[in-house]
Structure formats: C-alpha cells, structure tokens
Amino acid sequence: MNDKPYLIPAQMAVYQEEIKKSLFITQLSHTASIDEAKAFIDTVRQQHNEAGHNCWGFVAGRPENSMLWGFSDDREPSGTAGKPILSQLSGSGVGEICAVVTRYSGGVKLGTGGLVKAYGGGVQQALKLLQTIEKKITTKLRLQLDYAFMPIAQALMTQFSVLEVSANYGESIDLILEIERRQLEDFSLAVINKSGAKAMITPLEDNKNN
Template sequence: MIFEEEIKKSVFITQIAHTPSIESAKAFIDGVKKEHSNARHNCWGFVAGRPENSMMWGFSDDGEPSGTAGKPILAQLSGSGIGELAAVVTRYYGGIRLGTGGLVKAYGGGVQQALKLIQTIEKKITTQLRLELDYAFVATAQSELSKFSAVEVESYYSDTVTLIVEVEVNKVDALTQSIINKSGAKTMVSPVEHN
C-alpha cells in the first residue's frame, strides 16, 4: 500500500507491507531503501508479530532528528491493533525545514493515512485437541464443539471414539472444562503433539 503527499515542498511516500516476521520486515525495508536510494531519508517501523508483542517491533529515524520519524511510525503501527506490518516513509527533501512537531506529524500522519487504505484479514491462532470418549457422549461433545467454534478434523471409531478437533487457542481451556463437565469427567482431552 502506498500513500504519497507533499508537505512544504518535501515529498513523503509511505509504503506498508504485510511482514509476518522480523526477517520479512527487514527485507521489505531494504527493498524500499534500494528503490528510493536517492531520497534524503527512508525512515521505518515494523510490528512483525502480534501488535502487542513489543519484542517484534523495530524502528529507525534514518538521519532525521531522534524521535521525529521512527517512533511516530511505530506508534501508528502498534496503535492500529494490526500486526505483521512494516512501514517505510521515504522523504525527498524540498528545502524547507519542518521542525520537530512538523516531522512527527508528517511521518506519523503518512502512516495513519496509509493504514486507512489497507485491507486486513483476521488471523486466528488455533491448536488441535484429542478427545477420547464413549459413544454415549459423542452428540454432547459435538454440541459443545459447535458452541466453541471448534472444527472436527479427524475421527476414529473403535471400542471408544477419538476425535481430533481444531480450536482457537484462547478457547482451549473453556472448551476442555465444558466437555469434561458435560461428560461427568468421562472424556479425556489432551493436546495433539505435532512432530
């Protein structure tokens, strides 16, 4: 996504990309720097993981006064509630100084405008659980699974029934407790180990 504006003869070009890792964020930033290698500044910020995970954040003022570019870019990204994003704001200097406040507004504002243009997709983090139960509890278990938007991935029928289900990580505890309670503690629930 690209947003471009001119402020007091300086041209600011904001580019935002989906970057699910720090490596992909750095690769995107390097690509923009190469594309605009003749620009005065290529300031950037990224939120490579979930928006609240500050261990996956990074930013640079790229020669602008400290705190006037990278931090406002990062503040817009982290405040958006959207993760896995990187933004580079390229500045072609027009000869007029903007001052500290003007720079903060220009860099943060460009990212804010670009964020309005992107389409987001909600990413749900899921895990798989193994349910071991008697035939008598299958209907009850399936009813509980639907309440928690859990999806049956596989099922095995022998002396007992084994269901492999996929559920959002934040619903695992509630689903587990509910199924154990409804079956009178006769259902075994365990995480599926992936090799």
C-alpha cells in the same frame, strides 16, 4: 499469556503526499514477526533505492508487546522519523504491522518539527485506509472418544467454533482439534460432563501466535 484476540492488517495500505516539494510514500503491511518486518523493509528499499530515506517502524506481535517493536530514522535527524512512525503504529491497536515511509527530497528543508509531522502524519493517514481482521489466539488438543459420543461431540465443536485438524477412525475416534485458547477450559468441561468423563482430552503444544 494473553488469550485476547487483536487486530492485524488484512492487506497493504499505501498513502502518499507532497510536502514542500518532498514526496512521502507510506506503505503498511502485515508482518507476523521481526524477520517478516525486516524482509518487507528490504523489499521497499529495493523498490525505492533512489530515495533519500526509507524510514520505518514495526510492531511484530501483539500491539502492546513492546519487546517486538523497532524503528529507524534512516539518516534523517534523530527522533524525527522512526519514533513518530512507531508512535502511530503502537497507538493504533493493530498488531503484526510494519510501516515504511519513503522520502524523495525536493531540496527544501522541512525542519525537525516538519519531519516529525510528515512521517507521523503519513502513517496516521495510511492507518485510516487500512483494512483489518481479528486474529484469534488458538491452541490444539487431542480428543479421543467412542463412536456413540461423536454426535454430541460434533454439536459441542459447532457451539465452541472448534476446527477439526485431523481424524483417525479405528476402534475409537481420535481427533486433533484447534480451538480458541480462551474457550479451551469451557469446551473441555463440556466434553467431560456430556460424556460422563469417558472422552479423553489432551492439550497439545500451543501455537506460537501470541
């Protein structure tokens, strides 16, 4: 299980160019799953339903997870559109991203090499316009502690950038926290050491964001 953060799109990016009378429109979007990628592809198809081709590729998870990759030539000659699109995406280091390249043909044939260059090049240029943010891989845990330990626990939560999800104040304090998964072990050890092993930590089910 990879706990390392990775980049995802912060917003859409669009690039268009005309090549030998054909108009190529490249749209990049954040899609966190295969279903989201397919929904984005369908949306672009509806926007450009008069276009001859809406070719696409996606990386629907971590950048290196090829099990979540997909592509389509959408009636262009095999290997001239989908693969060049996916090649640019998979080499970008950005995850959870989908690209749809729409082509309005101008009647002039580009040839196999021209199509590969046009589709791959459009995505390459769109990636230069793309703004990204870092996605941290988090998990949740339960922290049960006495009131006397709360100030120290709050200091540790600040130190490890822990987010308080919920809190229940009864005879003792019962917190649900969210933390970067790679920080979990160090935070747990710090809590146990600082509390003299009186605070209780219980890891909860990991978020499905890896």
